Amino acid sequence: MDLGENRLADNIPVADNTPNENEKWDTSFTQNRELSWLNFNRRVLEEALDDDVPLFEKLNFIKIFCSNLDEFCMVRVGRLTDLALFNEDNIDNKSGLTPSGELRAIFQKMQELYLLKDRVFEKIDREFEKYGVYNLTIDELTNAQVRAVKKYFQDYIFPILSPQTLSLHRPLPFLENKSEYVILKLEKKGKVTYGIVPIPNFLPKIIKLPTDLGYPFIRTSKVLYEHVDLCYPKFEILQKTIIRVTRNADLSADDEVSYEDVDYRSLMKKILKKRNRLQAVRVEVNEKDKEAFVDFLCGELGLEPDQIIQSDAPLAMDYVSELKEYLDRDFMINHTYDRYLPRLGERMGFSGDLIEKVREKDWLFSYPYDSMDSYLKLMDQAAHDDRVVSIKITIYRLANNSRLVDALCRAAEAGKEVLVLMELRARFDEQSNLDYSRELYDAGCDIIYGMGGYKVHSKVTLLTLKNGNSWSYITQIGTGNYNESTAMGYSDLSLMTADPEIGNDANNFFRNLQLGNLFGSYTHLLQSPSTVKPTLLDLMENEKEKGPEGFCFFKMNSFTDRDFIDKVADVSQAGGRVQMIIRGINCLLPGIPGKTENVECRSIVGRFLEHARVYIFGKEDPKIYIGSADLMTRNTEHRVEILCPVYDPQIKEEILDFMNRQFQDNKKSRVFGPDGDLHPIEDGRDPFIAQNHFMEESSKSLVKLPSDEKKGPSLWTRIKSFFS
Structure with a gap:
């Protein structure tokens, strides 16, 4: 079986790119964002090969692939479903497709992805069997195991099942989002009807089987499927299958209100209750005879046939967590990534009085190669240091049992001013943020809950210190x-600086947030929705005017903003070079003659999730910005984002070297082709994995030296070499 030959269908419907007087956008060098994302998710799946x-x-990569698809269907497909109903004239400016056209293209491509997923899962399942891990079906059980499984069903599962038959008086019950059900076609006295049995979420996902050898198990859903006939003793079972429904979860506070004076805490509680009860957008079916149920499911759930997708692999991959607990320690050590411990700040010279350390020089930390512990220790010190009078921070997502929240609470309890902008609209983290906002409020922190129409996505912390007068x-x-x-x-960057002008900008930024002013303009910091977009476009225009000497290098998660896409094409057409590392969505097609032939785009998928945003302009003394914003319209126009310039020469050199190493990756990296697909890099060099290189480098017990003590070629010599 050559899984490498499996490619997605090429006959995806696209718009006619012939210009006419009504067309505003040139789509000859762009592609649809949703189809680009599906290409990216296929790349995630291919890591399993x-x-x-x-x-x-x-x-785990198969599990990530499935989880990604769940969220994609709940959010992106959900939004397109709404658009198709209420705004079919909303034409995609990268492909010319209507919302309905996008949905057709998405589900056509998704069908192909599921075929690949099934083949990859089967291959990995066979690999597990080589080590005694058997994911069995009923037909593969021994007689003793069959008896044990049936007894388990009768004693433990059957008593808590809630089977139903459907009729005019008993319609199809509400099918919960991402829950599994057994659905049956029944016959009794010549009359055909349907039955449905929810698979309780609280049941174990796997059943360990009696054996003296290896790790045999059977998934609980298979056991329930096999014995569900016992729930319908007076019916003949004509056909049955397992289904899993995905529902539209594209709810945001801004869809619910159009005014500023709103209680966001109450609003988010309302939204969380609504989320699981919205329109179905996908049904996964776990048997090849899905056709027996297509008409029924389409009629009951208001779907089109292509929204019902058959898969031989498990519909839900949540059993993987229980399997991990089943397998012994030696197995997990031998078949998971080697344990990696990030570099602690002490090994970089970041120890002692951390406030004074930052006052002495700027510091750049690169997660996960450097530990976040350095930032947390700084916050711990700030919580009790008498010099610190206030802490201000924007928060989007937090860990469970967050140390940062503990530090902020202690600071407030110590009498310091603590201001927290807690973004309650961080999708799928709303409840966590609600809970943390209450904990912070109870500790005495000042909380801002929302900014009316603009998510605050920036990652900024400001410590204010008293120095005499x-x-x-x-x-x-x-x-x-x-x-x-x-x-x-996640691979991210964190910059700490005592630069007084950047600090003054950050102080004004928080003051503007408190006043509800989302369009601040600052001396050094760039902020969306006000200055990020015009400033970066101006910097790109400067590179365009340099002709062949122009250069831009961008690293981001996704690239969808049409204005930036067109500007990249402008730089390319003027002879300048543009290099980009884009993890996920890329709506620009590089290598199109006369349009983007001087553009090279790559994507890295590996052990760590690439998440940093870095923007570099120019070859001589380049301008470098890092921050929270991708070049997506939602980030540049509809969110509060911050980009910060990097001034320290040593840190600029570190970032340039980091980007250079990533662009050398020829194993985990793929190159975007003019077809919009991701292709392996075949450059004739020895295999090089950038993430492995950074792990090896961070394991060295070297203290970073001040820039005036560094040896070797000058900074600008190395920069020129990087861009050559």
Whole structure:
């Protein structure tokens, strides 16, 4: 079986790109964002085929692929479903497709993805069997195991089932989002009807089987499917299958209100109750005879046939967590990534009085290669240090049992002013943020809950310190959330500086947030929705005017903003070079003659999630910004974001070297082709994995030296070499 030959269908419907007087956008070098995202998620799935990935991690990549698809369907497909109903004239400016056209293209591509997922899962399942891990079906059980499973069903599962038959008086019950059900076609006295049995979420996901050898198990859903006939003793079972419904979860506070004076806490509680009860957008079916149920499900749930997708692999991959607990320690050590401990601040010279350390020089931390512990220790010190009079911070997502929240509460209880902008609209983290906002409020923190129409996505911390009769600042700007858990798996940058002008900008930024002013303009910091977009476009225009000497390098998660896409094409057409590392969505097609032939885009998918945003302009003394904003319209126009310039020469060199190393990756990196697809890099060099390189580098017990003590070629010599 050559899984590498499996590609998505090429006959996706696209718009006619022939210009006419009504067309505003040139779509000859752009692609639809949703189809680009599906290409990215296929790339995630393909990590399960990499022989260098440990076996259990391969299974995790399949789980991530499925989880990604769930969220994609709930949010993106959900939104398009709404648009197709209420605003079919909303034409995508990258593909010319209507919302209905986008949905057709999405589900056509999704069908192909499921075929690949099934083949990958089967391959990985067979690999597990080589090590005695057997994911069995009923037909594969021994007689003793069959008896044990049936007894388990009768004693433990059957008593808590709630089977129903459907009729005019008993219609199809509400099917909960991402829950599994057995649905049956029944016959009694010549009359055909349907039955449905929910698979309780609180049941174990796997059943360990009696054996003296290996790790045999059977998924609970298979057992229930096999014995569900016992729930209908007076019916003949004609056909049955397992289904799983995904519902539209694209709810935001801004869809619910159109005014400023709103209680966001109450609003978010309302939204969370509504989320699981919205329109179905996808049904997964776990048997090949899905056709027996297509008409019924379409009629009951208001779906089109292509929204019902058959899969041989498990519909839900949540059993993987229980499997991890089943397997012994030696198995997990041998078949998961080697344990990695990030570099602690002490090994970088960041120890002792951390406030004084930041006053002495700027510091850059690169997660997960550097530990987030350095930031948390700074916040711990700020909580009790008499010099610190206030702490101000924007929060989007937090870890469970957050150390940061503990530090902020202690600071407030110590009498310091603590201002927290808690963004309650962080999708799927709303409840967590509600809970933390209450804890912070009870400790005495001042809380801002929302900014009426604009999510606050920035990652900014400001410490204000009293120095005799004057004030000074320490500012931290990050590309990722203040989340200790994700900082161990997401690749992000965190800059700490005592630059007084940046601190003054940050202080004005928080003052503007408190006053409800979302359009601040600052001396150094760039803020969406006010200055990020025009400033970056101006910097790109400067590179365009340099002709062949122009250069831009961007690293981000997704690239969808049409204005930036067109400006990249402008730089390319003027002879300038544009290099980009884009993890996920990329709506620009590089390498299109006369349009984007000087653009090169790559994507890295590996052990860690690439999450940093870095923007570099120019070859000579380049301008570098880091921060929270992707070049997506939602970030540049509809969110509060912050980008911070990098001034310290040593840190600029570190960032340039980091980007250079990532662009050298030829194993975990893929290159975007003119077809919009992701292709392996075949450059003839020895395999190089950037993430592995950074882990090896961070394991060295070296203290970073001040820039005036560094040896070797000058900074600008190395920069020129990087861009050559």
